[in-house]
Amino acid sequence: MCPFADSHRKQPPGLADQSDALQRTILATVPDALIVIDEDGTIRMFSETAARMFGYSDQEAVGQNVKILMPNPDRDRHDSYMQHYMETGEAHIIGIGRVTNARRRDGSTFPIELAIGEALTEHGRLFTGFIRDLTEVQRAERRLNDLQAELSHISRVSAMGSLASALAHELNQPLTAITSYAEGARSLLGDDGTPAADHIEMVREALAEASVQALRAGQIVRRLREFISRGDSEKRLERLRRLVTEASALALTGTGTGSLDFNIRLDQSADLVLVDRIQIQQVLLNLIRNAVEAMQRSNRQILEIRSRRSGRDMVEVLVADSGPGLEPEIAAVLFQPFNTSKEKGMGLGLSISRTIVEAHGGRIWAEPSEFGGTAFHFTLPLAEEPGDV
Numbered sequence: 001m002c003p004f005a006d007s008h009r010k011q012p013p014g015l016a017d018q019s020d021a022l023q024r025t026i027l028a029t030v031p032d033a034l035i036v037i038d039e040d041g042t043i044r045m046f047s048e049t050a051a052r053m054f055g056y057s058d059q060e061a062v063g064q065n066v067k068i069l070m071p072n073p074d075r076d077r078h079d080s081y082m083q084h085y086m087e088t089g090e091a092h093i094i095g096i097g098r099v100t101n102a103r104r105r106d107g108s109t110f111p112i113e114l115a116i117g118e119a120l121t122e123h124g125r126l127f128t129g130f131i132r133d134l135t136e137v138q139r140a141e142r143r144l145n146d147l148q149a150e151l152s153h154i155s156r157v158s159a160m161g162s163l164a165s166a167l168a169h170e171l172n173q174p175l176t177a178i179t180s181y182a183e184g185a186r187s188l189l190g191d192d193g194t195p196a197a198d199h200i201e202m203v204r205e206a207l208a209e210a211s212v213q214a215l216r217a218g219q220i221v222r223r224l225r226e227f228i229s230r231g232d233s234e235k236r237l238e239r240l241r242r243l244v245t246e247a248s249a250l251a252l253t254g255t256g257t258g259s260l261d262f263n264i265r266l267d268q269s270a271d272l273v274l275v276d277r278i279q280i281q282q283v284l285l286n287l288i289r290n291a292v293e294a295m296q297r298s299n300r301q302i303l304e305i306r307s308r309r310s311g312r313d314m315v316e317v318l319v320a321d322s323g324p325g326l327e328p329e330i331a332a333v334l335f336q337p338f339n340t341s342k343e344k345g346m347g348l349g350l351s352i353s354r355t356i357v358e359a360h361g362g363r364i365w366a367e368p369s370e371f372g373g374t375a376f377h378f379t380l381p382l383a384e385e386p387g388d389v
């Protein structure tokens with residue numbers, strides 16, 4: 001016999017029973033938690049998802065005030081929010097929904113999206129709250145942001161890489177010309193240094209040509225620096241703290257800095273700057289990588305990034321290390337391009353950094369650091385904090 005035959009004839013089970021069961025399944029399945037409270041803010045219903053999200057069981061939560069699920073300042077203000085609504089009917093959240101923070105049983109807080117509805121029932125006024133945990137969403141967004149930041153760095157860095165090889169190629173031509181003019185001039189001078197009179201004029205011409213080519217080489221380098229500093233500069237209001245934390249995370253990734261003692265000490269009152277984020281992070285990246293490379297053979301590896309207000313409208317950033325300090329011959333030409341003590345170095349990092357900092361109206365210089373190594377300092381223009389007069 002058909003198992004359903006009977007049910008056709010009989011009355012279906014009570015609608016209330018059915019909808020209760022249905023409701024429970026729905027509530028257990030939807031990713032959102034449901035909480036029902038009454039006019040006093042007392043929890044009347046607490047779904048299974050809510051129990052998982054907040055760490056209270058259904059029995060523990062029902063009967064308590066909903067405030068237990070909120071961190072301050074909402075926790076202390078909730079009674080007055082509700083009272084205000086009862087008295088004025090003015091809703092700040094009902095029917096609107098918003099993103100806010102919630103509090104788990106263990107006191108930890110997490111971001112949520114909250115949608116509140118209202119129902120007038122025979123038992124009085126009830127409020128329903130649907131809550132979505134945004135922890136994962138925010139984590140995914142943050143990862144995406146990190147990735148984007150990293151990508152723009154990588155593309156900028158690789159653009160610099162290909163630019164540098166194009167530059168090396170372009171420079172090769174004037175440099176070869178300079179070499180042959182110089183060689184020519186030397187042989188025209190003769191071994192005994194007494195050239196024939198007609199040769200003197202040729203030597204003069206060769207030297208004049210050599211200096212034209214040297215100037216050309218200089219222009220090529222200048223063009224590169226201008227491109228890097230002004231190319232597509234986008235100055236915006238940025239928080240120094242963010243620039244420093246992101247750049248240092250990026251710079252220290254994969255450098256095997258297990259024994260590094262790394263500290264960031266920033267002056268909170270000098271945090272808002274008007275800069276091109278990628279460019280200033282490029283400067284920080286160069287300085288941090290140089291510091292880490294310099295300390296490779298040091299017993300003590302200390303890296304500290306500090307900031308402090310400099311005058312009325314600048315902030316000074318310092319990247320200090322405990323490496324061996326600058327080599328004297330490098331110190332004299334530190335910010336000039338193509339000076340490097342590294343086997344695979346290009347000697348462009350500091351010169352690019354100087355161009356960027358100066359294009360922002362700042363200065364960059366190096367001093368011995370208190371940790372026995374080098375401290376690079378640079379200044380940036382501060383922006384007015386909102387609310388400042």
Ligand code: ADP
Pocket residue numbers: 286290291294321323324325326327330334339340341342344345346347348349350351373374
């Ligand atoms: P690169 O890193 O390609 O050599 P840079 O312009 O960034 O180019 O640096 C130029 C040189 O300055 C380096 O080769 C190194 O000799 C010196 N230098 C930079 N930073 C430091 C530092 N923190 N400690 C010691 N020497 C440094």
